[in-house]
Amino acid sequence: MLEIIGIRHGFRDLAVIGRMDLRAAGGGFTVLIGPSGCGKTTLFNILTGVVPGQRGRIVWQGRQVEHLEQTAAYMQQKDLLLPWCSLLENALLPARMDGRNLEEARRQAGELFIRLGLEGFEDYLPAEVSGGMRQRCALVRTLMFQRPLVLLDEPLSALDAITRRSLQSMLLLLQQDFAKTIVMITHDVEEALLLADRLVILSRRPMRVMETIDLDSPKPRRASDPELLRLRERILDVLQQELVL
Amino acid sequence: MLEIIGIRHGFRDLAVIGRMDLRAAGGGFTVLIGPSGCGKTTLFNILTGVVPGQRGRIVWQGRQVEHLEQTAAYMQQKDLLLPWCSLLENALLPARMDGRNLEEARRQAGELFIRLGLEGFEDYLPAEVSGGMRQRCALVRTLMFQRPLVLLDEPLSALDAITRRSLQSMLLLLQQDFAKTIVMITHDVEEALLLADRLVILSRRPMRVMETIDLDSPKPRRASDPELLRLRERILDVLQQELVL
Amino acid sequence: MKAAPGIALAVAFSILAAWEASCRLIPLPDFILPPPSAIAVTAVARAPLLAANAMVTGLEIVAGIGLALAVAVALATAMFASRPLERALAPFLIASQAVPVFAIAPLLVIWFGYGPASKVVMAAVIIFFPITVSLLEGFKSCDPGYRILFRLMGASFGRRLRYLYWPWALPYFFAGLKVGVSVATIGAVIGEWVGSQAGLGYLMIQANARLQVDLVFAAIVWLSLMGVGLWALVGLLERRWVYWK
Amino acid sequence: MKAAPGIALAVAFSILAAWEASCRLIPLPDFILPPPSAIAVTAVARAPLLAANAMVTGLEIVAGIGLALAVAVALATAMFASRPLERALAPFLIASQAVPVFAIAPLLVIWFGYGPASKVVMAAVIIFFPITVSLLEGFKSCDPGYRILFRLMGASFGRRLRYLYWPWALPYFFAGLKVGVSVATIGAVIGEWVGSQAGLGYLMIQANARLQVDLVFAAIVWLSLMGVGLWALVGLLERRWVYWK
Amino acid sequence: AGRHLSLMLDWFPNVDHLPLYLARDQGMFRAAGLDVEILSPSETTDGLKLVAAGKVDLAVSYQPQTIMAAARGLKVRAVGRLVGHPLTTILFLRDKGIEKPSDLDGKRIGYTVAGLMDVLLDAFAKLNGICRYRPVNVGFAIAQSLAAGKVDAVMGGFKTYETVTMAAKGIQTSYFELEKHGIPDYDELVFVSSDRVLAQKAGAVANFVKVVEQAIGKVKADPDRALAAYFRQLPDADRRIETAAFRLTLPYFAENQVLENDRWQRFADFARANGLIDAGLPASRVIWQRP
Numbered sequence A, B: 001m002l003e004i005i006g007i008r009h010g011f012r013d014l015a016v017i018g019r020m021d022l023r024a025a026g027g028g029f030t031v032l033i034g035p036s037g038c039g040k041t042t043l044f045n046i047l048t049g050v051v052p053g054q055r056g057r058i059v060w061q062g063r064q065v066e067h068l069e070q071t072a073a074y075m076q077q078k079d080l081l082l083p084w085c086s087l088l089e090n091a092l093l094p095a096r097m098d099g100r101n102l103e104e105a106r107r108q109a110g111e112l113f114i115r116l117g118l119e120g121f122e123d124y125l126p127a128e129v130s131g132g133m134r135q136r137c138a139l140v141r142t143l144m145f146q147r148p149l150v151l152l153d154e155p156l157s158a159l160d161a162i163t164r165r166s167l168q169s170m171l172l173l174l175q176q177d178f179a180k181t182i183v184m185i186t187h188d189v190e191e192a193l194l195l196a197d198r199l200v201i202l203s204r205r206p207m208r209v210m211e212t213i214d215l216d217s218p219k220p221r222r223a224s225d226p227e228l229l230r231l232r233e234r235i236l237d238v239l240q241q242e243l244v245l
Numbered sequence C, D: 001m002k003a004a005p006g007i008a009l010a011v012a013f014s015i016l017a018a019w020e021a022s023c024r025l026i027p028l029p030d031f032i033l034p035p036p037s038a039i040a041v042t043a044v045a046r047a048p049l050l051a052a053n054a055m056v057t058g059l060e061i062v063a064g065i066g067l068a069l070a071v072a073v074a075l076a077t078a079m080f081a082s083r084p085l086e087r088a089l090a091p092f093l094i095a096s097q098a099v100p101v102f103a104i105a106p107l108l109v110i111w112f113g114y115g116p117a118s119k120v121v122m123a124a125v126i127i128f129f130p131i132t133v134s135l136l137e138g139f140k141s142c143d144p145g146y147r148i149l150f151r152l153m154g155a156s157f158g159r160r161l162r163y164l165y166w167p168w169a170l171p172y173f174f175a176g177l178k179v180g181v182s183v184a185t186i187g188a189v190i191g192e193w194v195g196s197q198a199g200l201g202y203l204m205i206q207a208n209a210r211l212q213v214d215l216v217f218a219a220i221v222w223l224s225l226m227g228v229g230l231w232a233l234v235g236l237l238e239r240r241w242v243y244w245k
Numbered sequence E: 001a002g003r004h005l006s007l008m009l010d011w012f013p014n015v016d017h018l019p020l021y022l023a024r025d026q027g028m029f030r031a032a033g034l035d036v037e038i039l040s041p042s043e044t045t046d047g048l049k050l051v052a053a054g055k056v057d058l059a060v061s062y063q064p065q066t067i068m069a070a071a072r073g074l075k076v077r078a079v080g081r082l083v084g085h086p087l088t089t090i091l092f093l094r095d096k097g098i099e100k101p102s103d104l105d106g107k108r109i110g111y112t113v114a115g116l117m118d119v120l121l122d123a124f125a126k127l128n129g130i131c132r133y134r135p136v137n138v139g140f141a142i143a144q145s146l147a148a149g150k151v152d153a154v155m156g157g158f159k160t161y162e163t164v165t166m167a168a169k170g171i172q173t174s175y176f177e178l179e180k181h182g183i184p185d186y187d188e189l190v191f192v193s194s195d196r197v198l199a200q201k202a203g204a205v206a207n208f209v210k211v212v213e214q215a216i217g218k219v220k221a222d223p224d225r226a227l228a229a230y231f232r233q234l235p236d237a238d239r240r241i242e243t244a245a246f247r248l249t250l251p252y253f254a255e256n257q258v259l260e261n262d263r264w265q266r267f268a269d270f271a272r273a274n275g276l277i278d279a280g281l282p283a284s285r286v287i288w289q290r291p
């Protein structure tokens, strides 16, 4: 389980995160949703130690840690593919960095390429594929990390509705079959509702938790489920009010 | 009016666009929707002369042209903000490049910053703001181009639902009040339905037009309009079938 | 993993110690390589003489850097503007680095007389090259995405240069400038072979002919300090100008 | 806007023509600056002599570049790995550029004898510097986003170097290498002043003492051609290695 | 101000040029209606080139190089002389068992200026029965290469200068004088001008040569006063070394300003025979006959 207790952060004279508490159950799927620029990425950066000097505590599996650098796989908002490596080489990077068995990693990456619709583009350079394909490749790379905790910052934002759906089911598989703890940032309320065990609605800057919704209905869920549609309206209302205020 | 007649394109041995015809009415809002990696960005790049060597014809206002380099404002999928310029300076670039009156441009940019929720961040560098804020800044810059035709490649993909809605209405204003011809790529079917006068559904690679839907209902439209909901399902079905095939 | 700054002192000290020791243990006559202690003593004891000559050389260096900067920026820009021009000029620029001073010393005298001009020119010939090459490489390495953006904005070459290429190439420029100011010292010394009455180079030639090798090395120490000072200054400028990195 | 390649010929021709004319019109005697025509005649007529000596110098240059590369890559890497080390070594490296050859010629001879070793070392001392500085600046200019990615992957320093920093710094490296191979020619020549029996530098000294100025300049032409050849080779390598730009 | 004459030295100012500085110090040039500007070169051939190009009026050079320049078609003429015999020697360390030239057989011998000293060395070797030796170009480093044992002797050191600088470092040297071992006697340091300058300023040049002659006379008459005048003119000079060098140079300053045609011709023929110059050169083409 991941617990975040009393995290605060500011840049210069801009208060970005103002005392935040959050719990993400082990093996659970936690989705964060909030206004653009509220501090979601900053939160992930603090968790992974990218932004140093955090105040507050991070507790992973009951042990307080400095940060999750070695624990979490982190897919950043920018794709950060290496321009000189083919898509496949980019995906194999975490394996190479670990000195892992490359044969095994290659097989695994090959499977993921097929699942994410990237087969045939293994040897393309990032500059030679579309924005959505780059994002999918970055997702493959994140999945190759082999870490118990996965932090995803808008992993599907550049994808069309259909591709997105199939990747959503893939993320569910990942959670269920490999017992990963997933924390994901998204802007798509429907996506949040389809995936989340726990949905956290965040306020404007300085960011705090406005509401936490636990969803128990079994997955896969259907977007047309009236319960979900009602929740969707409510969440949009909450966000709307927050932004109009 | 923008007419695209018989455009074809391929990279190496990959056929990307296979004979495509398209008409975007002057002053109209045309939305392109299609699977990730099908060739939408490539189409825009051909139109603007970024990808050279097009086959086929481009006709703008009845005159065949080489490309639309000097006619269109183009918001690319990557934000391409200059890392050494503040957000405001980035937004003022088109004015500077034209040698336009900067006072007027500054006023205009100031207004847009307020509308897009960027006020107070004028002096921040791109690296110091969030992904969504960068995208909004890139949109401001595109709106500062003062060109009759505006090409938008997923302009709102990094934004939360609420911010997105308010920017959608801004785009409508732009179309109506300033009589701009807008062609936009999006992945969000709902967004497409809310904005489009003409909605073009594109196939997988090699890309062709699968279906063109003209929407006459007055704007602003409501997402919960049953007509739109039905259309949404149909479009998703079409795309689904295209991807499953 | 961060090394203590003690390393700096340790390394510097051990280099000097090894030198001192090798001078004392191996019977290396002091007119071949004086020990650092002897050099230090001379560098201080003859400080007035050295300072007076350093002044002359220092002015030549500063003027040489100024001239080199003007030439380098102009050349790199022109060569970047026109690829054929680059191809035509490159061989001559490279050739300029293969000309030993004795071959053109009479020419320099005829053209620039015995005043400081010939020294400044000689120094500039040596300094301008790394700056030109680095700046040109920097211009050329500019991300195509940004180039396209500026083309679409219809920016004139001058404006592209000012707002895009120049800031983009700044880190390269500084890399070249650092090399330039480091070799500026030897540039001025070489220039002083072209008939001069003062300067550290002049002093060195005379001292060397008289086997006053400690004075030669003391002059080198002064020169080196000037080089290090210039380097530090450039480093300072770099941190201020490349503020976005 | 694209300039015709004719410009190249035009510029090269006009430079040579201006030089030729100034030699003929202004009474500039050929023993001060021979006209290019005379130099060309000598460069061809004395080709066997020049070629034999060019062979010697060429080998020194190649060996010098090899040595310089090894030193530069090692130094830049070490200095990048440890900031204190950089601070400690930088002054010594800069100092190495301020040492005129006559001061250390005896030392070189004592350490390396009168064989080719001393010339190789002398050339390497001049070549390694621009490469080291450029490579180090390249390493340091790496995008923080990628640094973070590699930290999160838990990559060892060696792996970061190989997969991230080295490819990132390649364009900088090539900028430095281009400067390096251009000054390599004068490096070898200066080395040959330290005492040698053959080589273009030796030939130049000899010819100059005998006032055979056309032969001096013919040797410079051969040297320049070697420099241009090396430059072209580096350019070729650059285009192959930096394939993603 | 009198008639302006620019004079380029062969090297940086040193005691070899002492008569010039004495003349300047005593106002002898001014008295002769001359205004002499003294310049230093970057390299020993600069003076010849600039004189021939008409950029300076006079240069100090060496007889061998003057002959080589004339043979290459430079319009240069020797007008006077400063040092009337060779100062160049083969220099070696005193205690290395070298007594006579043939002791150098089989040794490594360095030389300084490639293109000149290597030729002289070769001629010296042939004349003195040194059948086998290894020539080594030592460039600037005469003392260092000798002291470090990299060579056994060096062709090119001045018997009046390197001996002194090395003695100051505690290294005792000996040397073989060229003119005593078969190489034709020559004027080490000469004044060179060009036909063009001589056509316009013959009178001034003649006066200059006269002043030099008088100055050398004064130097020989009262060396200490001359040395004091020299240090007044060049306050930065190293007194210990230059004083010692001056003592050694004193006997070699030219007795008179007569450039002997036969002597020059002998050296020119020697130069031709040993490949210093490519074609025969009549000495009269190099020597200026004073009006």
Ligand SMILES: Nc1ncnc2c1ncn2[C@@H]1O[C@H](COP(=O)(O)OP(=O)(O)OP(=O)(O)O)[C@@H](O)[C@H]1O
Pocket: A011, A012, A014, A016, A035, A036, A037, A038, A039, A040, A041, A042, A043, A077, A205, B124, B127, B128, B129, B130, B131, B132, B133, B158
């Ligand atoms: N390096 C920085 N310096 C100064 N301010 C920063 C820096 N990084 C982020 N900020 C500020 O912190 C705030 C939150 O940024 P963050 O990237 O966390 O937002 P976000 O919630 O991820 O937004 P989005 O959904 O648009 O990606 C922004 O207002 C931004 O300006």
Ligand SMILES: Nc1ncnc2c1ncn2[C@@H]1O[C@H](COP(=O)(O)OP(=O)(O)OP(=O)(O)O)[C@@H](O)[C@H]1O
Pocket: A121, A124, A127, A128, A129, A130, A131, A132, A133, A158, B011, B012, B014, B016, B035, B036, B037, B038, B039, B040, B041, B042, B043, B077, B205
């Ligand atoms: N420079 C290139 N070289 C080779 N192939 C390219 C190049 N640029 C694009 N492609 C190929 O063209 C196809 C279409 O790319 P494009 O960027 O147009 O897709 P898109 O429709 O914009 O997708 P997305 O919605 O993911 O942005 C992709 O399969 C890509 O691999």
Ligand SMILES: [Mg+2]
Pocket: A040, A041, A042, A077, A153, B130, B131, B132
């Ligand atoms: Mg974010």
Ligand SMILES: [Mg+2]
Pocket: A130, A131, A132, B040, B041, B042, B077, B153
């Ligand atoms: Mg795209």
